Amino acid sequence: MAVESTFLHVMISLGILLFAAKLMAELFHRIRLPVVLGELLAGIIVGPFAIGALPLFNGEPLVILDETVRHIGEIAAVVILFVAGLHITPREFMRGGAASFTVGSLGVVVPFFVGHYVFTAFGLEALQSMLVATALTATSIAISIQVLTELGRMQSKEARLILGAAIVDDILAIAALSVVTTMVQTGNVAPDVIEITMLILYILGIFAALLVGAVFLVPRILHVERLWKSKGSIEGMVTAVFFAAAGIAAFAGLSPIVGAFAVGMAVASTRVIKQIEEYVGKLEIIFAPLFFAIIGAQVDLRGVNLGVLYITGIIVAVAVVTKLVGCGLPAMIFLRNKNKSMKVGIGMVSRGEVGLIVAGVGVSAGVLSADIYTAVIIMVAATTIITPIWLKMAYRKDPPEPAAVVEKQH
Numbered sequence: 001m002a003v004e005s006t007f008l009h010v011m012i013s014l015g016i017l018l019f020a021a022k023l024m025a026e027l028f029h030r031i032r033l034p035v036v037l038g039e040l041l042a043g044i045i046v047g048p049f050a051i052g053a054l055p056l057f058n059g060e061p062l063v064i065l066d067e068t069v070r071h072i073g074e075i076a077a078v079v080i081l082f083v084a085g086l087h088i089t090p091r092e093f094m095r096g097g098a099a100s101f102t103v104g105s106l107g108v109v110v111p112f113f114v115g116h117y118v119f120t121a122f123g124l125e126a127l128q129s130m131l132v133a134t135a136l137t138a139t140s141i142a143i144s145i146q147v148l149t150e151l152g153r154m155q156s157k158e159a160r161l162i163l164g165a166a167i168v169d170d171i172l173a174i175a176a177l178s179v180v181t182t183m184v185q186t187g188n189v190a191p192d193v194i195e196i197t198m199l200i201l202y203i204l205g206i207f208a209a210l211l212v213g214a215v216f217l218v219p220r221i222l223h224v225e226r227l228w229k230s231k232g233s234i235e236g237m238v239t240a241v242f243f244a245a246a247g248i249a250a251f252a253g254l255s256p257i258v259g260a261f262a263v264g265m266a267v268a269s270t271r272v273i274k275q276i277e278e279y280v281g282k283l284e285i286i287f288a289p290l291f292f293a294i295i296g297a298q299v300d301l302r303g304v305n306l307g308v309l310y311i312t313g314i315i316v317a318v319a320v321v322t323k324l325v326g327c328g329l330p331a332m333i334f335l336r337n338k339n340k341s342m343k344v345g346i347g348m349v350s351r352g353e354v355g356l357i358v359a360g361v362g363v364s365a366g367v368l369s370a371d372i373y374t375a376v377i378i379m380v381a382a383t384t385i386i387t388p389i390w391l392k393m394a395y396r397k398d399p400p401e402p403a404a405v406v407e408k409q410h
Contacts, residue, residue: 005058006066013052013063014072014290017297020046021289034388036146039289043296044381052297065297074256076291080142081257082242083280085264086273087154088163090215093265099161099334103327104168107348110326111136112176115318122314127183128372131362134180135355135376136319138173140295140384141166144347146288147388151395158340161331162347169348170255171207175200177358206252210245210259214266217241222270234272235279238263299381303374312375316382323348343394350387355380 020042028038046052052063115133148159179199221237228234242263249259267276328345335341359376362368
């Protein structure tokens with residue numbers, strides 16, 4: 001009976017989150033603000049730390065964020081990144097390899113080292129500084145993708161650079177997370193440089209293997225027309241493949257979204273791309289708002305005080321400036337355009353699940369204080385809210401992209 005009750009509670013929570021997200025998306029669309037921002041705020045408003053805390057379900061909070069709900073949020077992120085992969089073929093990705101690798105790498109290195117230096121200067125202990133600095137490394141690309149899609153800019157040079165750099169960024173941030181998590185668990189503040197280098201090379205190798213495997217296998221699976229006669233077979237096979245790739249990536253220690261993105265790129269160069277785009281466009285209608293609502297629902301503002309706001313202000317400032325500088329400046333070398341390079345910097349500002357994971361690891365191990373933990377969570381929320389508004393403002397004065405087709409809201 002308890003299992004049935006939990007299942008019912010999860011269904012109610014998801015229903016409320018999706019309903020609120022679509023309602024707020026409609027409102028934000030009408031007032032010409034990024035739809036994704038409305039979906040995030042919907043999650044904050046109806047989440048378990050606000051209205052969702054009302055004891056209306058057998059005396060328990062109306063909305064819960066248990067493991068099942070979080071896993072559904074992770075599945076939604078996998079779908080979003082698979083869709084993002086459909087916008088760039090492997091050839092295009094490799095062509096922008098040097099640019100993506102440089103921008104993505106500096107987008108991790110600059111926030112980490114500047115963050116570590118600044119937080120140490122403000123009196124944080126070595127491990128605390130490293131944890132907070134690691135939380136600043138990974139971009140939550142799903143936010144920027146949604147805004148760029150909304151604006152019909154996914155085919156622009158800067159959007160492609162944001163996509164490629166964010167994948168490199170994500171891979172390196174996962175490596176940083178692995179290293180710092182080990183340091184927290186062992187208490188060793190000076191890890192072996194050779195071990196770190198080998199770990200990063202291993203993670204990059206896994207991504208390369210996933211991409212090569214997807215490029216080799218996916219067209220061979222999808223182009224055998226005589227096999228796929230029944231309705232939805234191709235769509236079902238594609239879904240199975242990108243979920244499998246996400247699982248392989250997770251098993252190998254990478255973020256699942258990296259595997260889904262690799263398969264998306266492989267599908268982008270197949271003959272069935274239009275058919276798949278139409279199919280996943282429908283998937284996005286549900287999964288995108290649900291993902292952003294679940295992210296918003298994790299924001300707990302109850303522990304906020306003046307001390308937390310002071311620390312948060314510093315962390316948010318470092319988070320924004322280091323991505324603008326770390327990604328925007330090197331983008332200038334490749335795009336040779338100040339306006340487009342600035343958009344790359346803005347598009348990389350939002351933080352996501354890596355920041356939340358780092359905060360969770362730190363507080364569970366007793367390394368992060370309650371105030372620092374709250375500040376990191378608010379930083380993730382703040383950068384996630386700032387990015388869509390800022391990106392939309394940056395595009396407001398631009399002429400429409402000739403090749404772009406403005407897509408409808410999800």
